[in-house]
Amino acid sequence: MNTNTTTHATPHPSAPQRPVIAIDWGTSSLRGARLGPMGEVLESRAWPRGILTVPPGQFEAVFHELFGDWMQAQGALCLISGMAGSRQGWQEAPYCPCPAGFAELGQHLLWLQPGRIALVPGLSCMEADTLNTPDVMRGEEVQIFGALQRTGRDSATLVLPGTHSKWVQVQSGRVTQFQTFMTGEVFAVMSQHSILGKTLDLNGDFDEATFLQGVDQSQQSGSVLHHLFAVRTLGLFERLSAAQLPSYLSGLLIGEELRQQAVSADSGPVILIGSDALTLRYTLALQRLGIACQSHGAEATWAGLFALASAC
């Protein structure tokens, strides 16, 4: 007889005694999850109600409209990550400067209702170059700590692909440095608003060989501003079809993002966090360059928020 049949109901050693509501409120989307005592997702919701759709002063109302029922549970605790904590969001939660770890994040929560609802701050860092250029993230910090907890590692290079990809260095549990790449957004605007959009077919299926051809091109000498024009000429010379061109463009841009990364093999495989479609592409490109990696999905967000709630 298995005595562990009730394991799923056994609280995690550090689990909060209170119901946890985890919310990721981004620029264009809003999703939330009601978490169980082990951090498991009991119920989840998602809407296209990103902060850009919410008029100033209406965040609290939208929050109660969409999550009010969950918040009625006795002692419910809600943590919100993402752009809701930006200047254009519910309230500005000032960036937590790097190096920063899980503890600093917890200390800098911005409480909207003390003990009940808090915004998770983003992170900022200064470029280690002579110009001291700042960089920022909001929302990814939660995924980073969530993924680290799941892997049991405290030092790693993490990549969070997306509209604005993040490359993150973590040492001894703290984010020491990170860089943002506008890869996803450059793909979107070039394929939709530039002359490249006239010849490519965004409905084309992902083509792995063509994607890798783009990755290879990106590793050649010269600037990506030049390589981009190949999307036009390879179409013009009928060396790639309209349906293949988006895969080529994607390979060019992801390859450019990877081109100058110094990934130390000592720190173990790169941890990728993102949707399956994106982590597949990054895995292919990293493998092409001989860099090992492992992928985590969006569940890293819930894991990170649950861990933060557990420490409250």
Add this chain to the structure above:
Amino acid sequence: MNTNTTTHATPHPSAPQRPVIAIDWGTSSLRGARLGPMGEVLESRAWPRGILTVPPGQFEAVFHELFGDWMQAQGALCLISGMAGSRQGWQEAPYCPCPAGFAELGQHLLWLQPGRIALVPGLSCMEADTLNTPDVMRGEEVQIFGALQRTGRDSATLVLPGTHSKWVQVQSGRVTQFQTFMTGEVFAVMSQHSILGKTLDLNGDFDEATFLQGVDQSQQSGSVLHHLFAVRTLGLFERLSAAQLPSYLSGLLIGEELRQQAVSADSGPVILIGSDALTLRYTLALQRLGIACQSHGAEATWAGLFALASAC
């Protein structure tokens, strides 16, 4: 007494005996000039009637509507350069493969009305890398030969800034290799359609110091996909104003275009051909990198077309 008072009326030794109509028919604009026996502009016209505005089959009608009166002159000869010779234009004038000189260009004119109206072909080349990526130009070839004739040089590096900048190597009077950079178009789509557009003010005056700050940033290690994000963070951290950000973005992108150029000092100053506003920016950026240059304006188009007509 000066015996040269009639110089302006003396035909050039190689001048055509016939009235020359020079036309530059691009993607978004159309301009034409009626040239005198020395190649001087007697009259010029310009319209926003680029090839994208002309329905298929209507090119001849538009041409006669706008230039029919000029063509009535006895023996008028008209040469048309630019996208009118593309697949989407009046008729496709196949690219002339590099290396190609002034003579090859003349041999490959596509006559629409023999001896009266011809399209100037563009140039194509194959990248000197392992992937044999093609590159193309249409219209710039005429400016190149026009500027070379004016400078008296037969070997040079030429830069034609614009939506799609061209870097061109000319040796012994022939274009041996060239590369296109989508610098101008990336500036346009990122400032109008990306998140960067939310914080920058495109009406801001050109700010030389901020432009050079962008050039300096572009020379730092790392990818332009990362540097672009500084346009957002420098605004966010109030280190640059909304009005300054376009100058910074421009410096970043032009600096990236220049970053990996191998310009040999042996071949003399770089020849810049373009509008005053653009050649000013490239001159500033090239000077910042210690590269000498000299500028030519749009008159290089008329000089090139006149020289071609003279050789017909």
